[in-house]
Amino acid sequence: MTNTFENVRYSALDLSPIVEGGTAADSYQNTVDLARHVEKWGFERYWLAEHHNMPFIGSSATSVLIGHVAGATSTIRVGSGGIMLPNHSPLVIAEQFGTLETLYPDRIDLGLGRAPGTDQLTMQALRRNSKSDGSDFPQLLHELRQYFDPSLASGPQRIRAVPGQGLTMPIWLLGSSGFSAQLAGQLGLPFAFASHFSPDNTIPAMNLYRESFQPSQELEEPYALVCANVIAADSDEEAQYLSTTMKQQFLNLVRSTEMKLQPPVEDMDSIWTEHEKYSLQRQLGSSIIGGPEKVKADLQTFLNDTQADEIMVNAQIYDHSARLHSYEIVADIMNPSR
Incomplete structure (x- = not known):
């Protein structure tokens, strides 16, 4: 069956x-405002992502921010896209x-990734084993799932997550390659892919x-x-x-340049080299602008190609009102009768 906007x-x-020109406090106000708007516009879920040591991302304390957004909304699912599990104790x-x-019963999603979400030096500051290449992710995942469902344990469960044990929130695996895709399939879990x-x-x-x-x-x-990435x-x-704000963000990552999210510019060619332009256009190849x-x-083509059950929109736009409008345009496309 071909997926359409209706299904x-x-x-x-x-x-x-x-x-x-803004602060983290400003970004949190904008996050709550965006969450309230997309809830009204019929979006299914609102996810926040764990990143560290990046001056343009304010969602490093992801669980704290999820609670803040869930408390400021009433119906939309709120979750992590994702929590980088190897950075943390599964019990925590x-x-x-939990x-x-x-x-916030029946409103929380736990999306899990296996990348560090940061650089090597910050990995060490997070107390992550610098020798870890993510191959221990299945074991960490199994340990985490046991805290919610003790029947998955091979013996008596002497350590319990309180609260947590007995709860059945959805656990998603996130990935940008085949590793988590295959693992999610084998475990029968929902899967989210980072095409952005x-x-x-x-x-x-x-x-x-x-x-x-x-x-x-x-x-x-x-x-x-x-x-x-959808910039509408x-x-x-x-x-x-x-979209030049998003392009500058990726360019700064490539160059290891530490900057906040930059305002848009008229001409990217005055900023990037031809090689950088080619590389970033490939990395941003699925972006819809x-x-x-x-x-x-372009969204319909994307659906046809991926046969996705759900599309998640990321919009790194400098001006908050323009960002809101971008998400509203997507809502009008996906659900014109809303």
Whole structure:
């Protein structure tokens, strides 16, 4: 069956961006404002992502911010896209999300990744084993799941997550390659793919997830979410202008330049080299940028290619009102009768 806007859910990813001239406090106010708007516009879930030592991202204390957003909204699901599990003790994550699920029943998602979400030096500051390459992620995941469901343990469960034990919030695996796709399939868990920065691996990972899928208590059939950069505006030209903020962000990451989220510019060619332009255009290859008609057509193509069950939208836009409008345009496309 070909997925259409009518049978696909749509959601939002937020990095709580800290913009040039703004503060983390400003970004948290904008995060709550965006969450309230997308809840009203019919978005399914609102996820926040763990990153560290990045001056343009304010969502490092992800669990804390999830609680803040959940408390400021009433119906939308709120979760992590994701928590980088190897950075943490599984018991601590079980307790944190057990607390969130207890405070906001049936509204919390626990999305898990295996990357550090930062640089090597910051990994050490997080007390992560610098020799870890993520290969221990399945063991950490199993330990975490046991705290919620002791029946998964091979023996008596002497250490309990309180709160946490007995709760059944959805656990998602996140990935930008095939590792988590295959693991999610084998465990029968929902899977979220980071096409917003790894477009070339999208289709192979989606296929691997579906081929590997084994029905479980959580899911009878595979369920795949794909995240894409979507910068929408009233015209193609305005959207391209707004998108230069995102392009500068990725360029600064490549250059290891520490800056807050920068305002848009008229001409990226005066900033990047030809080699940088080529590399970033490839990395941002699945990005959807344009006015309403172009975004609608490109979203349908994206759906046709990925056969995703859900699309998650990421929009790194400098001006908060323009960012709100971008998400509203997506809502109008995905659910014109809302």
